[in-house]
Amino acid sequence: MASKAPQAYEVDVNELDGTPEQQAYMKDIIDQFTIDTDYLKQVRDHFMVEMKKGLDKEGSTVAMIPSYVEGRLTGKEEGHFLALDLGGTNLRVVLVTLEGQGKFKTVSSKSRVSEELKMGPMRNLCDYIAECVDTFLTEQGLEDQEIELNLGYTFSFPVLQTKINRGVLSTWTKGFACSGAVGKDPVLLLQDALLRKHVPVKVSALVNDTVGTLLSNAYNKPATLAGLILGTGANGAYIEKMKNIGKWKGGKTTSDEMIINMEFGAFDNERRILPLTRFDNKLDRESINPHAQLYEKMISGMYLGEITRNVLTDMIDRELLLKREENTSFAWSKEISRHWSFETAFMSNIEADNSKDFAYTKEILDTNLSLHDITTTEAKFIKKICELVGKRAARLAACSIAAIVQHCGAAEEGCDIGIDGSLYEFYPSFEDRMYEALSELMPEISDIRKTIRLGLAKDGSGVGAALTACVAARMENARASA
Ligand code: GLC
Secondary structure, eight states: OOOOOOOOOOOOGGGOOSOHHHHHHHHHHHHHHOOOHHHHHHHHHHHHHHHHHHHHSTTOSSOOEEEEEESOOOSOOEEEEEEEEESSSEEEEEEEEEEETTEEEEEEEEEEOOHHHHHSBHHHHHHHHHHHHHHHHHHTTOTTOSSOEEEEEEEOSOEEEEETTEEEEOOOOTTOOOBTOTTSOHHHHHHHHHHHTTOOEEEEEEEOHHHHHHHHHHTTOTTEEEEEEESSSEEEEEEEEGGGOTTOOSOOOSSSEEEEEOOGGGTTTTOSSOOOOHHHHHHHHHSSSTTSOHHHHHHSHHHHHHHHHHHHHHHHHTTSSSOOTTOOSOGGGTTTTSTTOSOHHHHHHHHTOOOGGGHHHHHHHHHHHOOOSOOHHHHHHHHHHHHHHHHHHHHHHHHHHHHHHHHTTOTTTOEEEEEESHHHHHSTTHHHHHHHHHHHHOTTOSOHHHHEEEEEOTTHHHHHHHHHHHHHHHHHHHHHHO
């Protein structure tokens, strides 16, 4: 399944009118945000170098974390599993029924994680999660189970795993900053909270969302090579040969392949190649994790709106946008001056605008940011800026896919890549723009869409966690009978 996103309607550069100063400004912005084919290739090449570094030694920027998920799926995996998904915008509890033959059913409940929980003590967050699991089990009539239910915990942060259900959080990302969690095992912290509440659940697998996405895609597409998340955050996982994981010290495995959680959001934190603009630097400096996750900050949903806002406010400050002689109080600029007020969802809607005189764009700005009476010239500028930021994200994201495919030598044979996340699913033309960049990066492939098959892996976090719990059981049996 391709993404469900609508088409983006791009603004022709020749249609950008305005004063000579405005035009000069727009020209400069277009230059800064446009990445040509040669530059894309350099980013991809550097990505491949960093992948190798990460496989060879601990502590590299792209962490390349062995997931302890060994071997491939058979597609016959079956059973009932509980899955928990923490790390995007919502917390989800999912009951997954794997039916074999790549089929599954899910029932789930969703709740928002408040900013207070994201920034407070980890104990409070775990207690909240345990409460959500408890409520879900009651709703599903599963609260009085004799046997403990197995739970796959999709915890989507950089965790250095030491077993399939053990690991240590190395740092928070995506706006989380709970105290008392870094350096600790998220499984033990959650298991304690479940015990405190007498919830009959055993956390049996710890999974990154990218690993889950890869597995859920592979459940019915055996040629799956990688899983990506392009949502609030951005990251990827792929299947690597054990012999290439130079830093592996985990002893004998049950297969010669293992899934690697790349943690590629941190790619190029050293700033060697990413085409960072002053708007990216501003965002980074003002974020709660400066100098970290630089690639993620250029390509994921949590940040794109803020980059766009940084350009818009710069234009406003230079009196090139929203200059209103009659309004000296600048009351209209209050909302857009607020950090994070320009959501990536607004960009999505603006990019899909095909209305006459940009009426829809004007309406979005009016309703959400109290920007009244936007002129058509201004609406065009704003739409163009959304397009530049959105397109750059898709093109840079494509570099990671090209790097994985080329690193694994999969370009000739072709492969499936499962992708989940709001940006990929809903952002206009995100997938088309990625394909376009992929064909520039790999011109030797004649039909890019048929060879590097991107597809929506719905509910990678839920189904993937259940599948990981299955693989965990299989590995345990293989070890017991070895
Ligand atoms: C962040 C996390 C990573 C996760 C990604 C997508 O980059 O560090 O673990 O996979 O977001 O949710």
